[in-house]
Structures are given as C-alpha cells and as structure tokens.
Amino acid sequence: MAQWTTAQVDSLAPDAKSIKAAQKLLSIRRWPLVGANDAAIWGQCQGSGSKPYSTRVDLANMAFKCSCPSRKFPCKHGLALLYLYAQQPSAFTETTAPEWVTEWLAARSERQKKKTTVAKTKPVDTVAQAKRIDAREAKISAGLTELERWLHDLMRAGLADLSRQPQTLYADMAARLMDAQAPGLAKQVHALAALRPTAADWASQLLQQLGDLQLLIAAYRRQDQLPPLVKADVRRAIGWPEATQALQAAPGVTDTWLVLALQVTTDDRLRTRKAWLWGQQTGRVAMFLEQAFGTLGVFQTQLGAGQKWQGELAFYPSQYPQRAIIKSKSAPQPITPADLLTLPCYSDFNEMLNGYSQALAANCWVPSLPVVVQGLTPVFTDGGFNLRDAHNNIVPIAPSFEQSWSLMAVSGGAPIRLIAEWTGAHLLPLAVWDDALITFTLED
Amino acid sequence: MHAYLDTLTTVALLGTAKRSVPTPPAELRHLVQPATPEAQLLTYAATVNLYLQAARETEKTARLPLPAADPETKPVISGPAANCLQQMLGGHYRDLVPEFLTLVAQQQQRLPHHCLPQLLELGHYDKALRAGLLKVLTNRGLWLARQNVAWNYALAVSNAADRFTLGKLPERVAALTQMRAANAEQGLAALAGVWSTSSAKERLALLETLNTNLSVADETFLDAALDDKSKFVRQAAAELLKRIPDSAFVQRMTTHAKTMLFITREGLLKKRLAVRLELPSALAPAVSRDGVREEGKPKGIGKKAWRFQQIVSCVPLQTWRQTDSLTNILNACPEEDRGLLFTSWVAACEATGTAAEALELVTYIPSADAIKALAPLLTPAQVDAVTITLLRRERMLSRSHVGLLLLQTGAPAWGAALQKDLVASIKTSLKKWSNAWQARQVLELLVTLIPISLLPQLRTLAATLDDSPVQIPYTECLAKLEFRERMAQAINA
Numbered sequence: 001m002a003q004w005t006t007a008q009v010d011s012l013a014p015d016a017k018s019i020k021a022a023q024k025l026l027s028i029r030r031w032p033l034v035g036a037n038d039a040a041i042w043g044q045c046q047g048s049g050s051k052p053y054s055t056r057v058d059l060a061n062m063a064f065k066c067s068c069p070s071r072k073f074p075c076k077h078g079l080a081l082l083y084l085y086a087q088q089p090s091a092f093t094e095t096t097a098p099e100w101v102t103e104w105l106a107a108r109s110e111r112q113k114k115k116t117t118v119a120k121t122k123p124v125d126t127v128a129q130a131k132r133i134d135a136r137e138a139k140i141s142a143g144l145t146e147l148e149r150w151l152h153d154l155m156r157a158g159l160a161d162l163s164r165q166p167q168t169l170y171a172d173m174a175a176r177l178m179d180a181q182a183p184g185l186a187k188q189v190h191a192l193a194a195l196r197p198t199a200a201d202w203a204s205q206l207l208q209q210l211g212d213l214q215l216l217i218a219a220y221r222r223q224d225q226l227p228p229l230v231k232a233d234v235r236r237a238i239g240w241p242e243a244t245q246a247l248q249a250a251p252g253v254t255d256t257w258l259v260l261a262l263q264v265t266t267d268d269r270l271r272t273r274k275a276w277l278w279g280q281q282t283g284r285v286a287m288f289l290e291q292a293f294g295t296l297g298v299f300q301t302q303l304g305a306g307q308k309w310q311g312e313l314a315f316y317p318s319q320y321p322q323r324a325i326i327k328s329k330s331a332p333q334p335i336t337p338a339d340l341l342t343l344p345c346y347s348d349f350n351e352m353l354n355g356y357s358q359a360l361a362a363n364c365w366v367p368s369l370p371v372v373v374q375g376l377t378p379v380f381t382d383g384g385f386n387l388r389d390a391h392n393n394i395v396p397i398a399p400s401f402e403q404s405w406s407l408m409a410v411s412g413g414a415p416i417r418l419i420a421e422w423t424g425a426h427l428l429p430l431a432v433w434d435d436a437l438i439t440f441t442l443e444d
Numbered sequence: 445m446h447a448y449l450d451t452l453t454t455v456a457l458l459g460t461a462k463r464s465v466p467t468p469p470a471e472l473r474h475l476v477q478p479a480t481p482e483a484q485l486l487t488y489a490a491t492v493n494l495y496l497q498a499a500r501e502t503e504k505t506a507r508l509p510l511p512a513a514d515p516e517t518k519p520v521i522s523g524p525a526a527n528c529l530q531q532m533l534g535g536h537y538r539d540l541v542p543e544f545l546t547l548v549a550q551q552q553q554r555l556p557h558h559c560l561p562q563l564l565e566l567g568h569y570d571k572a573l574r575a576g577l578l579k580v581l582t583n584r585g586l587w588l589a590r591q592n593v594a595w596n597y598a599l600a601v602s603n604a605a606d607r608f609t610l611g612k613l614p615e616r617v618a619a620l621t622q623m624r625a626a627n628a629e630q631g632l633a634a635l636a637g638v639w640s641t642s643s644a645k646e647r648l649a650l651l652e653t654l655n656t657n658l659s660v661a662d663e664t665f666l667d668a669a670l671d672d673k674s675k676f677v678r679q680a681a682a683e684l685l686k687r688i689p690d691s692a693f694v695q696r697m698t699t700h701a702k703t704m705l706f707i708t709r710e711g712l713l714k715k716r717l718a719v720r721l722e723l724p725s726a727l728a729p730a731v732s733r734d735g736v737r738e739e740g741k742p743k744g745i746g747k748k749a750w751r752f753q754q755i756v757s758c759v760p761l762q763t764w765r766q767t768d769s770l771t772n773i774l775n776a777c778p779e780e781d782r783g784l785l786f787t788s789w790v791a792a793c794e795a796t797g798t799a800a801e802a803l804e805l806v807t808y809i810p811s812a813d814a815i816k817a818l819a820p821l822l823t824p825a826q827v828d829a830v831t832i833t834l835l836r837r838e839r840m841l842s843r844s845h846v847g848l849l850l851l852q853t854g855a856p857a858w859g860a861a862l863q864k865d866l867v868a869s870i871k872t873s874l875k876k877w878s879n880a881w882q883a884r885q886v887l888e889l890l891v892t893l894i895p896i897s898l899l900p901q902l903r904t905l906a907a908t909l910d911d912s913p914v915q916i917p918y919t920e921c922l923a924k925l926e927f928r929e930r931m932a933q934a935i936n937a
Contacts, residue, residue, distance in 0.1 A: 006527055023536045027923030029906050048916065087930070152482035158459025204453040211490025214483060218476075349502045357498040364494055377509060380591060388509065393502035405561035408591060412513035412557065412584050424497055435520040438558045 004086035012062070012299070013079055014072050022079035028091050034084065036092035041085050042101045045077045055081050056101045058108060062302050065104055136181050140238065143180020144217050147173065147189075151210055159203050184239030187267075188213060216365070230363075232317045237365045242316055244325055252314035252327045255279035257286070258335055258343070260419050261370075261430035261439060262305045273299050276370045276421070276430060277313070277324075283344040285370045286313050286324035305431070305439035307332035308339060320362035335437050345372040345417065348389040356422055368424070374417040378407045387427055390415065398426035403440050410434045445469065445492050445499075452489045460485060471495070513587030518554040525934035526556050528927070533562045537927055539892060541566065545576035547935045554582045564588065564595040574598075574618075608634055613649055620653040628657035632665060644674035651680050658684060663691045670733055682735025686758040689796045693734060697758035700731060704752055705785070707767045707776075717768055717776040721785065723748035724755070731755070749784050757791030761801045764789075770804045790814045799823050806830055806850075815850050824857035831856060835865045839872040843885045851893050858895045866894065867901050874905060874914055883914035887921040896929045 013019045025045060028034070032052060034043035039060055044052040053068040055077040064078035074082075085092055097105070150173055154162070162169070170193040177186035188209070195205050219226065219234045226234065236242065261276040275288040290299045311329035315321035346352040352371050359366045375390040378397070385397040385404035397404055410416060410432050419431040431439045448469055455463045460481040468475075468488050475491065478484045521529070525548075532541050541563075548555065555563065564585070567577045574597060581589070581598055589598035596615055599607055604626070608619035624631035635650055642650065651669065654662050662684070669681035670693075685693035706720040725748060727736055741750040764773060770789065777785050786809055793801050794817040802821035806814055807830065819827065827850060834847035841848060847869075856862060870890075877883040902922060909915040 006531070020535065023531070024920060024923065027919055027926055029903065029919050029922050046915075046919070050911070148483075151486060152480060155456060155482035155485050156459055156461050158457055158462065160457045161459065203457050204449065207453055207456045207486075207489045208493040211486040211488075211493065214478075214486035215490045218478070218483075218487065353500055353502065356500075360494065360498045379505070379507070379510070381505075381507070386505075388505060389502075392504050392506075394505045395502055403558075405588075405592070406558040409557040409560045409584060409588050412587055413510045414512040424500075434557050436523060436526070436556070 004082060006083065006086055009079060009082045009086055012074060012082070014074070018072055018074075018076055018079055021076035022083055025076060025080035026083055026087070028084065028088065031081075031084065033098075034081070034092050035095045035097065036085065037094060037097055040097060040101055040105060041081060041092060042097060043077075043081045043084070045080065047077075053077050054100055056104055057081060057085075058105060061108070061112075062300060063108060136240075139180045140182050140220075143177050143182050143185070144220060146176060146180070147185060147213065148217050151214055154210065159206060162197075182239045184237050185213065185216065186239070188216075212365075227319075229317055229319045233319055233363045233365055236316070236318070242323075247314040247316065247325050248327060250314055252312040253279065253282055253284055253286075253324075254310075254312045255282045255284065256308055257311050257313065257329070258308045258339055259303055259305055259332075260335075260437075261421070262303065269293060271299075273303075275303050275305075278343050278370075278372075278419075279313075280308070280339060280342050284313075284315075285322065286315065287322045287370075288313075288324060288326060301326060304332065306335050306437045308335050309333065318363060320359050320366050322366070337433050340372075340417065340419075340433050340437075343372045343419075345374050347374060348391055349373070349393045349395055350391075352422060356424070368428075369422045370419075370430070371422050371427075372417065372419050373427075375415040376411075376418045377413065377415050378404065378411050380404075380408065387418070396426050398423065398428040401428055401440070403429070406438070406440075407432065410438060445471075445496055449489065449492045449496070452485060452492070455485060456489070510591070514583040516554055516582050516584060518552055518582055520556055521548060521551075521553045522934055522937055524937070525931065526559070528931045528934055529555070529559055533559060533566075537924060540924075540928060540931065542573060542576045543892070543928065544931055544935070545573075545580050547932060549576070549579040551935055553580075553935065555580055555585070557584050560585050560588050564592070564598060567597065568594045605634070613646060616646075617649050617653055620650055621656050624653055624656040628659060629661065631656075632662055636665060644672075644677060647672065647674065647677050648680055651677060651684070654684055655687070658687055660688055660690050663688055663693070667691075667693065670735065679735050679737070682758075685735075687795045689760045689762075694758060694760065694796075696730070696734060697755055698760075698763055701756050701759045701763075705756060705764070707764060707773055709767070717772055719773055719777040719781075719785075721752065721777070721781045724751045727751060734758075745784070753784060753788045753791070756785070756788035757795065759792055760796045761789060761792055765801075770801065771808055774808055787813075790817050793818055793821070797821055799826060802826075803830070807833075810834060810846050810850075812844070812846055812849055815846055816853055819850055819854035822854050824855050825859070827851075827854035827856040828859050828862040832862055832865045835869045839869050840876050841869050841873040841886045841890075842882070843889070845886075848886070848889060852889070858897075863895075863898055863901070867898065867905070870902070871905055874909065874912070874918065877914050880913050880917050884917040884920075887917050891921045891924045891928075894925070896925060896932060899925050899929055 010019060013022070025031075030046050031043045032046060035041070040056055040058050042054070042056040044054050046052045047068065053066055055064075055066040055068075055075075057064050057074075057078055064074035066075045066077045068075050068077055070076065166172075170189055174186040174190040177183075177189060192206065192209055195202055195209070199205070216234065216237055219230075220238055223231045223234055257277040257279055259275055259277055261274075263274045265272050265274070271292045273290045273292070275290075277286045277288060278284075279286070288301070288303070290301055292299050309329045309332045312327040313324040314327050315324045346355060352373055355371065356369050359369050373389070376387045379386050379388050379394070383396070384399065385401075385407075386394040387397060388394045397407075407416075407418075407429055416432055418427075418429055421428040421430055429440055431437060448466070451466050455465055465481045465484045465488070472488060472491055475487070478487050520526075529541075529544060532538050532544065560581075563577055567574045578598060586598060589595040596607075596611065597618060599615070604619040604622040607615050608623065611619060620631055620635060623634055632654065635654070638650070639647065654666070666681045666685050666688075670678055670685075672678050672681065682693070685691050686697070688694065704722050704724055706718075706722070708718050708720075710716045710718045723746075727738065736751060736754045738747065738750075741747065745753070761770060764770070767773065768776075774782055774786060786805070790805055790813065793805055797818070799821050802818040803826050806818050806822070810830070822830065831847045831850050831854075834845070834850065838845060838847070850856075873886065874883070899922070902925065906915075906918060906922060909918055
C-alpha cells in the first residue's frame with residue numbers, strides 16, 4: 001500500500017470547510033467497515049441517517065464515490081476515509097472488496113476502456129480540424145484588432161483620463177477577448193484591474209503591461225516569420241490550447257523528479273494547481289499544471305509536495321521550456337536533505353538575476369523563474385520582509401507570502417538554502433529544509 | 445533607460461493627443477518602428493522595461509545582520525507529532541495545544557521551528573497558554589520572540605532583571621514573578637526599589653506578584669502598603685497579608701474575630717458544644733485600615749454578616765479547631781448562622797488552610813463555590829475519594845455536576861476506583877441523556893480531562909448506542925480522545 005500523508009489529502013479537498021468536516025469523522029468508531037487493497041480503499045460511515053454511507057476511493061486513478069447526498073466532490077466521507085488511511089493504515093486490513101466496490105471499479109474500468117477505444121479508432125477529420133483552426137485564427141485576428149484599437153484609444157486619451165472610464169473597463173475587454181478565443185490575452189487584461197491607482201508606480205506599471213500586450217499583438221501577426229519555438233511561445237501566450245497527444249508520443253526527459261512546490265489558485269470557479277518539479281540528474285525544472293472545475297472537480301494526478309519519484313516528463317516546445325506533462329511516474333518516496341544538495345543552486349542574487357536575464361533573452365514572456373539560492377537570510381525591515389544574500393544584496397519577499405515569520409524561525413538569523421520563484425520583482429518562497437522539508441503550499 | 449521610461453510614462457499619462465513620443469535611445473532604433481505614435485509609445489515602453497528587467501541589479505543594505513540564534517540542544521518532536529501540532533494550529537482540536545506542550549516539555553523535546561510563530565502568536569492572545577509555551581521555548585523560540593514586540597512576553601524567562609526594568613507592564617509582571625520564584629528576597633527588593641515611582645495601576649499589578657513564595661519576610665512591606673493612596677492596592681495588600689498565618693495582621697484579625705465568634709463548652713460536664721455569632725454593628729477605624737470594607741457586599745448577605753465574613757476569613761482555621769472539629773462546630777452552630785460561618789471558613793481555608801481542613805469543608809457541604817475555592821488544596825487521592833462520593837450520590841452527569849467541577853478544578857490521581865465510577869456514571873448518563881446537546885455539554889468537558897487509558901472502556905460503551913440521540917456526540921468525544929492518544933504516542937515514541 002502506498003504511504004499517504006495528511007498534506008496530500010488536504011490538497012484533494014474542494015475547500016477548507018470540507019477538511020474540517022472530514023476531520024470530525026476521524027474516529028474509527030464512526031466506520032463500522034473499512035478495507036483496502038492495491039486498487040482501492042472503502043468504508044461505511046455512520047451518519048445521522050439509519051443506513052451508513054458507503055464510500056470508496058479508486059487509488060490508482062484518484063476517483064471517489066459516496067452514497068451520501070453531498071454535492072461536494074470529494075465529499076467529507078471520501079476525504080475522511082483517506083485521512084484515516086493516511087493516519088491509521090493498520091486499521092485497513094487487506095481484504096476482498098465488497099460487491100459495491102468491485103462493481104464500481106469494474107464500471108469505471110469499462111468506461112475508461114471505451115473512451116480509449118473510441119479515441120484510438122475514431123479517425124481524425126483533418127478537414128474539419130483545419131476548418132476549426134481557420135475559424136479560431138479569424139476570431140483571434142479580429143480580437144487582436146479590437147484589443148489594439150482599445151490600447152491605442154487609451155494611449156491617445158492618456159492614462160490620467162482613466163478615472164472617467166467605467167469600472168468594468170478591463171473586465172469588458174477581457175470578456176471580448178475570451179469571446180475571441182484568446183484566453184491568454186484575456187487573462188493579462190483582467191490582471192490590469194489588480195494594479196492600484198493609488199500606488200506610486202501605477203502609471204509606469206500599467207504602461208509596461210499595456211506595452212507587453214502591444215508586443216504580443218505584433219509578434220502574433222508576424223508569427224510566420226518567427227522561429228518555430230518562438231512561435232510556439234507566442235501562441236501559448238495568446239492562449240492557443242496545447243496539444244498533448246503529440247507530446248505523449250515524443251521522447252521525454254527521464255529523471256528523479258522532486259516535487260518541491262504546489263500552488264492552487266482559483267479563478268472564478270476554475271481551480272488551477274501548479275507544481276514545480278526539479279530533475280535530480282538533469283537539473284531541469286518543470287512546471288506541471290492541472291485544472292479542476294468547481295467544487296466537484298478533483299485533480300487527477302496524485303502529487304504531494306515533499307515527494308520524489310522516477311518518471312518521464314515531456315516538455316512543451318519553447319525557447320525556454322518550463323511546462324511539461326507527466327508521461328510516467330513511479331511510487332513516490334519522501335525527499336531527504338541530501339536530495340536538495342544535488343540541485344543546481346545560485347550562490348547569490350547576482351547569479352540568480354543573470355539566470356533570469358538568460359531566461360528573458362530566450363523567452364520574454366517567461367512568467368517566472370524557479371530558483372534555488374543558498375546563503376540567504378530573511379530580514380525584517382520597515383518596508384516588510386526581505387532576503388539578504390552573502391554580499392548584503394537584498395530582494396523583497398512577495399507581499400502575498402504570509403509565512404515570512406516561519407521562514408525567519410527556520411533561519412534563526414543563519415543563512416539558509418531557499419527554493420523559491422523569482423517573479424521579476426519579488427521572491428516567492430516555495431520550500432526550505434529544516435528538521436524536515438518545509439513546503440509552503442499556497443492556496444488563495 | 446530609466447529616464448526614458450519616465451518620459452514615456454509622462455506621455456502615457458497625458459496622452460499622445462497632447463504630447464509626442466520622444467525619440468528612442470540608440471539601443472532601440474534597430475527595432476521595427478511602429479507606424480502610429482500610440483503603437484510606438486507602447487512598444488518602446490515594453491521594450492525598455494524588458495531591457496531593465498534583464499539588466500536588473502539588486503539593492504544593497506547597510507544594516508548589520510542580526511546575531512544568529514544559539515544552537516538547539518534538544519531533539520525535535522517526531523514527524524507524526526509535528527503533524528498533530530499542525531492540525532491543531534490549523535484549528536482542529538486547538539484546545540489540546542496546552543496538553544501537547546506539556547507532553548513535549550515532559551519528554552525534553554523541542555517544537556519544529558516553522559511552527560513557533562503561530563504558537564507565539566497564540567500565546568500573545570491567550571495568556572493561559574503562555575506558561576506551557578514558555579516551558580518548551582528553546583533558543584530559537586527566544587531568538588524569534590526578540591524579533592517581534594508582540595512576542596516579547598516570552599523573554600521574561602531569559603533575562604528577568606532587564607525585562608523588569610525596561611519592559612512594558614505585562615512583561616514586568618512576568619519578570620517579577622520569575623524573580624520571586626527564583627529568589628523571593630531579590631524580587632521584593634526589586635519591587636521596593638520602584639514602588640514610590642510607580643503609578644497605582646503598576647503598584648497593584650506588581651504587588652500581586654508577591655503571592656509567589658509569599659512569606660513572613662514580606663509582611664513589613666505589605667503592612668506599609670495598607671496605607672497606600674490607592675484603595676485597590678490597600679485591598680490587595682490585605683489579601684496577601686491574610687495568607688501569612690504568622691503575621692501581625694492575622695493576629696489582629698484573630699483578636700477581632702474572637703469578639704464575634706464564640707465556641708465554648710457548656711453544661712455541667714462542659715461537654716456540650718455551643719457556638720454563637722455576634723455580628724459587628726460597626727467597624728473600628730483600625731479594622732478598616734486592615735482592608736475590611738463596607739462596600740463590595742455580595743447579594744443575599746447583610747452588612748453585619750459581610751463584616752463578620754471578611755474578618756473571620758482572615759483567621760486560620762487552626763484557631764477554631766482547638767475546640768473541636770470543623771464539622772462538629774458547624775453542626776453546633778445555629779442553623780440560621782451556619783451558612784455564613786461555612787462561607788467565612790471556606791474563604792479562610794482558601795487563604796491559609798491545609799488539605800485536611802479543605803477536605804473536611806468540601807465533604808461537609810460540597811457546594812460549587814466551596815469546591816472551586818478549595819479543590820486546589822486537596823491532594824490527588826482526596827480529589828479521587830470526594831469525586832467518587834459525589835458521583836455515587838448523583839450518577840446522571842450534567843454541566844453543573846459538582847463531581848465534574850472537582851475534576852476540573854482539582855488534580856485527581858485518576859485511580860482505578862475513580863475511573864470505574866466515572867465509567868459507570870457515563871454509562872448511566874448515556875441512557876438518560878435525552879438529546880445530543882445535553883450529552884455534548886458534558887462530553888466536551890470530560891474529553892479533555894479524563895486520562896486516555898479510559899479509551900478502551902469507553903469504546904465498549906459505544907456499542908450500546910445504536911439509534912441513540914447521543915451517538916454522534918459520543919463518537920466525536922471518542923474521536924477526540926483517540927486524537928489525544930495518537931498525540932501522546934507520537935510524542936512519547
């Protein structure tokens with residue numbers, strides 16, 4: 001049986017309320033029946049009704065089913081069963097699964113088979129596909145024209161005039177870009193609303209971000225003249241969907257991958273989980289993204305911060321490849337301090353910034369740079385928390401990071417080796433080794 | 445480049461309709477030149493920004509680095525124990541944090557560093573948690589407490605004399621208490637040194653620290669404080685003085701009391717015990733100086749009775765026991781005065797009583813007030829014995845059950861007999877509780893008090909609860925007890 005941790009179960013919960021509700025069910029007395037085998041765990045939980053709820057979890061594919069009426073997914077019973085499995089594995093005896101479990105697993109397997117067969121047997125209609133691509137190109141092209149007109153209107157009138165614009169200025173434009181099937185651009189426009197007009201550098205920040213949009217428009221229009229990898233980066237920034245089928249077939253990078261950070265963000269009802277993976281032998285860093293919709297959605301890949309596993313990753317084509325898919329992975333093991341020492345590491349901030357310059361030179365739309373920097377000491381100054389390197393250079397810690405005091409406590413005034421994300425302006429701490437690996441799992 | 449970007453920002457603010465876009469620096473002239481001024485402005489701004497991002501340099505700080513924390517000497521708690529702590533800090537069974545800290549202190553272990561900020565913050569808001577927290581704060585915790593003013597309360601342990609001189613009032617109180625615990629004479633000298641320059645509020649707060657290691661050596665200082673300008677300081681000094689049985693204050697009060705409470709032997713053979721109360725109709729000025737006051741009278745008691753109660757409560761019970769036992773005296777007391785005498789003696793016992801006297805009073809009338817006041821004086825074996833009696837007297841457990849109150853306020857030994865009786869009471873109550881709310885009130889209280897060794901016996905009771913309205917609260921209670929068990933196992937492993 002694979003070892004689960006409480007933190008891993010936490011990451012599967014749809015919200016914090018579900019975790020609390022599940023933790024109230026953690027007495028084995030509430031579960032007259034629990035069992036497990038290699039494929040699944042199951043149990044019956046005594047609720048307020050006369051009949052207990054039957055809960056099962058498919059461990060191989062991370063799927064849940066429960067007879068309770070909850071609309072959350074996974075429900076508190078599913079989570080509680082996994083918590084129990086993580087905390088008291090000895091309570092789960094290896095037994096033959098009851099019928100209601102085997103039938104469910106068989107039905108799932110059947111559906112999966114059907115899906116695969118359909119996918120394999122169904123021929124790709126290249127004509128229809130080309131039509132769809134042309135239609136989308138036309139929509140995006142129209143969207144770009146509209147965005148450029150909007151940008152130029154703003155510049156002509158001046159940013160000082162923005163206070164006269166409606167409050168939904170950015171949201172309206174972002175919605176039009178979504179309609180134009182350019183979600184990448186829509187996201188960038190939407191992010192403009194987060195800039196506070198009261199900030200001292202608001203005008204220059206806004207101008208720079210609007211300028212980035214202009215650059216992207218120009219690059220997209222010239223995409224046929226660009227090298228293939230740059231073209232791929234531009235199309236990704238616009239929001240073209242990435243084809244994973246070709247990636248699955250392409251050779252990947254095999255390594256021991258260390259999962260050092262998990263970040264979950266929610267945009268409207270879409271939850272996105274970003275994992276940073278460090279390759280121990282190759283020194284490659286990969287970003288693995290997964291999405292789940294609403295409280296009913298669950299992330300399909302079982303990932304836990306602080307784990308390492310042997311696996312093959314395929315990187316999306318890019319001038320500076322970061323995003324990847326997981327083609328295969330072995331059973332996870334916990335990360336040890338020795339593992340962290342093998343990671344390529346910057347010795348100070350100047351080296352880190354050089355690395356960032358190279359990344360920007362390769363792909364000027366690179367969102368952030370995952371880094372390992374040694375010899376850093378957290379310091380608290382009047383302006384907030386900063387990190388100081390061995391040469392007394394300082395960079396600010398991201399204001400959104402709420403665990404700076406924990407970082408101070410781990411350091412105790414002594415230098416630490418920090419795993420973090422450089423956003424271009426701030427360092428966002430991701431993990432640090434103390435008595436054990438401390439990962440700063442971020443969830444908004 | 446920075447200056448050029450500033451110029452572009454100015455143009456962007458005013459608009460290209462009013463200002464023209466400046467010629468780009470030489471480094472940008474090889475770029476494709478956009479056709480319109482608006483496109484030029486945006487393209488130049490984005491490109492310059494990219495140049496600046498790629499060439500970004502860090503700022504230097506002239507501040508000296510903080511001195512690093514001293515190395516740790518104790519082993520860190522195990523991973524499962526750290527998981528339990530994380531869960532509690534996340535809000536799950538947070539009320540068990542004090543028990544967790546006690547277990548960690550007993551095992552001579554330390555807490556994971558990254559959890560320290562949350563614990564120090566909890567201690568900032570919850571003063572009751574501080575004592576337990578201070579026992580497990582190692583070098584790193586003290587170093588961290590120095591970095592945040594809100595956590596300075598933890599530093600009184602490390603350098604009491606400095607904190608007493610330089611700290612804010614709560615820190616000074618903590619530091620002086622620490623000094624009194626280490627060296628009572630030194631603590632008193634420190635207090636005397638600042639007494640005349642302190643405000644009434646400070647004097648009151650600091651005076652109360654003398655309760656730690658209070659002795660006859662403090663009498664002179666306290667006697668002088670009876671003439672303090674502040675009424676509250678005078679009252680606090682009198683409260684402390686009555687806790688020193690050999691003090692002149694207690695002697696004075698004993699003399700007064702003997703003019704109000706008469707315990708004699710009557711009859712031909714002088715065997716019949718006679719008890720008579722003469723309630724004082726007025727207070728002599730000397731008595732007023734000793735802190736006996738007219739105001740502050742509790743409800744349901746007359747003025748004379750209030751004076752009597754205040755004076756008799758300052759007299760050690762030993763004074764009256766010379767004639768007969770407390771029980772016999774109370775029995776011999778006229779019924780209408782018995783309550784007043786009992787209440788006065790409970791207060792006297794709380795100040796200077798012994799375990800035997802406390803036991804006698806608690807057994808005589810096990811009222812909630814008496815138990816609250818006297819339970820801390822009882823030995824663990826006495827708490828067990830009295831609780832057993834109370835449980836047998838009333839099997840049905842409720843929030844107001846005095847047996848539960850005694851378990852809360854005393855320090856039971858949790859002998860086998862008490863465990864057996866408590867399980868019997870729980871069993872009876874499970875049958876009698878008519879709703880979940882009633883059960884939850886008691887179970888939530890019990891679950892943090894009872895030893896985890898009771899878990900197997902309590903588990904067997906759960907089997908009898910099918911379709912009972914108390915099944916859910918009882919199962920929740922067992923879950924919490926199981927968490928306590930896991931917590932203890934993880935720390936002791």
